[in-house]
Amino acid sequence: MSMSYYEEETQVKAYDSKLMKRLMSYAKKYWAFFAAAILLLVAVTVIDLLKPYFIKIAIDDYLNGYQKPMITYEASSGVEGVEFEGRIYKRVESVPEEIPEDRVFFIDYVDNIPYLVNGIVEPEMMGSATVAEISEESRQYQLHYGDSIILEARRLDRNEVKIFRSKDLNAMKTIGIIFILAIIAGFLFNFLQTYILNYVGQTIIFNIRQEIFSHIQKMPIAFFDKNPVGRLVTRVTNDTETLNDMYTNVLVSLLKDFCILVGVIIIMFSMNMVLALIIIGAIPVVVLVTVFFRKNARKAYRRIRVALARINTVLSENISGMRVIQIFDRQKEKLEEFKKTNKEYYKATMGEVVVSGVFRPLIELISSATIAALLWFGGIRVLDGTLQFGVLFAFVDYVGQFFHPINDMAEKYNILQAAMASSERIFGILDTPGEPDEGSIEMDKDRIKGDIEFKNVWFAYNDDEWVLKDVSFKVPAGKTLAIVGATGAGKTSIINLLNRFYEIRKGQILMDGIDIRQIKKKSLRENVGMVLQDVFLFSGTVMENIRLSEDRISDEEVKKASAYVNADGFIQGLPNGYDEEVKERGATFSAGQRQLLAFARALAFDPSILILDEATANIDTETELLIQDALAKLTRNRTTIVIAHRLSTIQHADNIIVLHKGRIREMGNHQELLAKRGMYYNLYKLQYEGNRA
Structure with missing residues (x-):
C-alpha cells in the first residue's frame, strides 16, 4: 500500500492471470449455477441462431x-x-432425368393470375410469360417463355390455388x-x-464486501x-x-x-459458401479496428480514472471545508481550482467519447458495407434464379x-479492464x-481490579521521533489519574498504548501486574471504556x-445507565x-447531549477502566453541571484516566x-502541584485569570 493513490490508478494491467485466478476462486463454489447459466445461454444462442433459419425455410x-x-x-x-382432378401432384426440389416432361408441372403467376403449367423452365424465366388463349371454357392457355418455349397451362381459380398450397x-x-x-422459450431461458x-454475482460481491469490511475492522x-x-x-x-459487472456480464457472456x-459462421457456410466468404472477408478489417480501439480505449480509460479520483478528492475537501471557505471568502479561488480539475476530467471523458464514438460507428460502417456487398452480390443471383431469396434474407x-x-466484446474488454x-x-x-x-491471556471483566502501571515506556510513531520518553507512573485500582500538558505532549499516545492501538518500543505497561502484550486485545479492550471529546x-x-449491538445489554439497563x-x-x-433516529453523526444534538450519550454508553458497558479523553471540552454552559455530576458518578470506584x-474538572x-x-x-495531586509553583501552577494561573477576566 505504499504507492500513491494516483500511481495506483495508473499502474493497472489490462489482464492479469494471477488476479483472474484469485477472482475465480470466489466463483468456484458456485460452479453449478454457472453451469446452469451456460446451458441456458447455449439454449438462448441456439434459438437466436435458428430464428433467421426458420424465416429462410418459410420463405x-x-x-x-x-x-x-x-x-x-x-x-x-x-x-x-396434393390430389387435383384425379391425380396426385408431389412437389420436389429437382426433377429426376427419367421423369418425362409431360408429368412435370409448376405454378406460375402472369399478371397476378395463377396458372398450372405443364413443363419445365428456368427459375429466372418464371413470371415473364405471355399468355395465349386456347379455350376460355376449359381454361386452357399457352404460356410463351421467350421465343422458343411454349408450354400448355390451365388457369386456376382461388379455391384451386388453395388446394395446391394447403400444405404450405x-x-x-x-x-x-x-x-x-x-421466442417465449428464449425469453424464459x-x-x-x-x-x-445476477444472483451468483451479487452473492459473490456480498461475500467480498463482507470479507473486505471484516478485514478492515x-x-x-x-x-x-x-x-x-x-x-x-x-x-x-x-x-x-465493478467486479459484479465482470461476474455477471463478462464470464458467461463472452462464451x-x-x-x-462460431454458430453464425457454421450456418452461413452450410447455406452458401460464397456469401459466407464475403462476410468472413470483413474480419481482418474488424480485427485491425478492434486492436486500435483496445490500445486507445485503455489509455482513455486510465486518464478518466485518474481525473475522476482527483475530482472526487477536490469535491470532498471543498464540501467538508465549506465553512472555512465561506469564512475567508475564498469561493472564487476554490471555484477556479475546481474548474481546472473539472476541465481535466472533461477532457479525459471526451477523449474516451471520441475513441468509442469512432469504434462503434466504424464497426457499424463495416457491417453496413458487408450487407451492401451481400445485397449486390446475392441480389443479382436471386434475380437470375441461382440463389433463393430466403437464403439472402x-x-x-x-x-x-x-x-x-464483436461490438459486445469491445464492451466486455472495458469491463474486464475495470475489474482488473x-x-x-x-x-x-x-x-x-x-x-x-x-496475547494469549483472557481477562475476566468481573475479576479484573484495574491496577495500571507504566514502566519506563518509550514510544515513537515514526522511527526514532520519540513521542513518549521514559514515562513511568502507577494508577491504583479505583483511583483517578489526570494527565495535562500542551498539545503534542503525548497525552493521547498514552491512551493509544494502553488500548494497544500501537505497541510500545521500550518498557512495559502492566494491568493487574500482567504485561498488556500478553493479554488478548479483544479481552483488553472489553475492560477499557473510552469517552472522547469528539463523540461519534x-x-x-x-x-x-x-447499546452498540451488544445483546447482553437490555433496554432497561440502557435506560438505567442513561438516567x-x-x-x-x-x-x-x-x-x-x-427510538429517536440519530441523524448523521448526531448533528441534531448539542455537544453536551452527545457527551451525555457517550457517558451512558460507557456506563452501559461497565468497563473496569475508564478513559476520558478531553471529554469535558467544548461543553455548553447549560449542561455543564449535568456533565460534572455524570462524571462524578461514572468514575466512582472505577480506575479512571482523564x-x-x-x-x-x-x-x-x-x-x-x-x-x-x-x-x-510534575506529578502529584492538585494542592501539591500548586504548592510546587511549577508548570501546573502556571497553567492553573493562566486559566484562572482567563476565567476571571
Whole structure:
C-alpha cells in the first residue's frame, strides 16, 4: 500500500492471470449455477441462431414453394401429395432425368393470375410469360417463355390455388407456432440465465464486501492514519460493484458471444459458401479496428480514472471545508481550482467519447458495407434464379448477429479492464496484514481490579521521533489519574498504548501486574471504556447508539445507565424517546447531549477502566453541571484516566501528571502541584485569570 493513490490508478494491467485466478476462486463454489447459466445461454444462442433459419425455410420452402416443380402420379399410386382432378401432384426440389416432361408441372403467376403449367423452365424465366388463349371454357392457355418455349397451362381459380398450397398454409402455421414458442422459450431461458448470473454475482460481491469490511475492522489504527476514509469506502462499494459487472456480464457472456460467432459462421457456410466468404472477408478489417480501439480505449480509460479520483478528492475537501471557505471568502479561488480539475476530467471523458464514438460507428460502417456487398452480390443471383431469396434474407440477418458480438466484446474488454483495476486495489487491502495480536491471556471483566502501571515506556510513531520518553507512573485500582500538558505532549499516545492501538518500543505497561502484550486485545479492550471529546454517533436509534449491538445489554439497563448519568431527561424529551433516529453523526444534538450519550454508553458497558479523553471540552454552559455530576458518578470506584485542558474538572483527581515533550515533568495531586509553583501552577494561573477576566 505504499504507492500513491494516483500511481495506483495508473499502474493497472489490462489482464492479469494471477488476479483472474484469485477472482475465480470466489466463483468456484458456485460452479453449478454457472453451469446452469451456460446451458441456458447455449439454449438462448441456439434459438437466436435458428430464428433467421426458420424465416429462410418459410420463405424458400413455403412462401415461394409454389415455384418448385411438381411430378404427377396416378391417384391409386399411394404417393403422398396434393390430389387435383384425379391425380396426385408431389412437389420436389429437382426433377429426376427419367421423369418425362409431360408429368412435370409448376405454378406460375402472369399478371397476378395463377396458372398450372405443364413443363419445365428456368427459375429466372418464371413470371415473364405471355399468355395465349386456347379455350376460355376449359381454361386452357399457352404460356410463351421467350421465343422458343411454349408450354400448355390451365388457369386456376382461388379455391384451386388453395388446394395446391394447403400444405404450405399448414406448414406456415406450424412454423409460426414454433417461432412463437421459440421466442417465449428464449425469453424464459434468457430471464433465468440473467437471474442466475445476477444472483451468483451479487452473492459473490456480498461475500467480498463482507470479507473486505471484516478485514478492515482488523486493521491497526496506523492503517487508518495512512488511508483516507473515502478511498476505503470506494473499495467496499464502487470497486466491488465493478467486479459484479465482470461476474455477471463478462464470464458467461463472452462464451455466448463466442458461441454466436462460431454458430453464425457454421450456418452461413452450410447455406452458401460464397456469401459466407464475403462476410468472413470483413474480419481482418474488424480485427485491425478492434486492436486500435483496445490500445486507445485503455489509455482513455486510465486518464478518466485518474481525473475522476482527483475530482472526487477536490469535491470532498471543498464540501467538508465549506465553512472555512465561506469564512475567508475564498469561493472564487476554490471555484477556479475546481474548474481546472473539472476541465481535466472533461477532457479525459471526451477523449474516451471520441475513441468509442469512432469504434462503434466504424464497426457499424463495416457491417453496413458487408450487407451492401451481400445485397449486390446475392441480389443479382436471386434475380437470375441461382440463389433463393430466403437464403439472402437469412444472411442479412446473420450479418447483424455476426457483428454484434464483436461490438459486445469491445464492451466486455472495458469491463474486464475495470475489474482488473478494482481487484488489484481490493486485494491490496486484503493482502495488508491485519492487526497482530500475540496475547494469549483472557481477562475476566468481573475479576479484573484495574491496577495500571507504566514502566519506563518509550514510544515513537515514526522511527526514532520519540513521542513518549521514559514515562513511568502507577494508577491504583479505583483511583483517578489526570494527565495535562500542551498539545503534542503525548497525552493521547498514552491512551493509544494502553488500548494497544500501537505497541510500545521500550518498557512495559502492566494491568493487574500482567504485561498488556500478553493479554488478548479483544479481552483488553472489553475492560477499557473510552469517552472522547469528539463523540461519534452512528446512524440508528438512540437506544442502538448506547447499546452498540451488544445483546447482553437490555433496554432497561440502557435506560438505567442513561438516567444515572443525567442523559435520560433530554432523551425522554425527544419525539420518539429512545427510538429517536440519530441523524448523521448526531448533528441534531448539542455537544453536551452527545457527551451525555457517550457517558451512558460507557456506563452501559461497565468497563473496569475508564478513559476520558478531553471529554469535558467544548461543553455548553447549560449542561455543564449535568456533565460534572455524570462524571462524578461514572468514575466512582472505577480506575479512571482523564486527559483534560480545563484544570477545574480534575481538581479532585487522586493524582495528576504534567507531560511536556513526551516526559513527565510534575506529578502529584492538585494542592501539591500548586504548592510546587511549577508548570501546573502556571497553567492553573493562566486559566484562572482567563476565567476571571
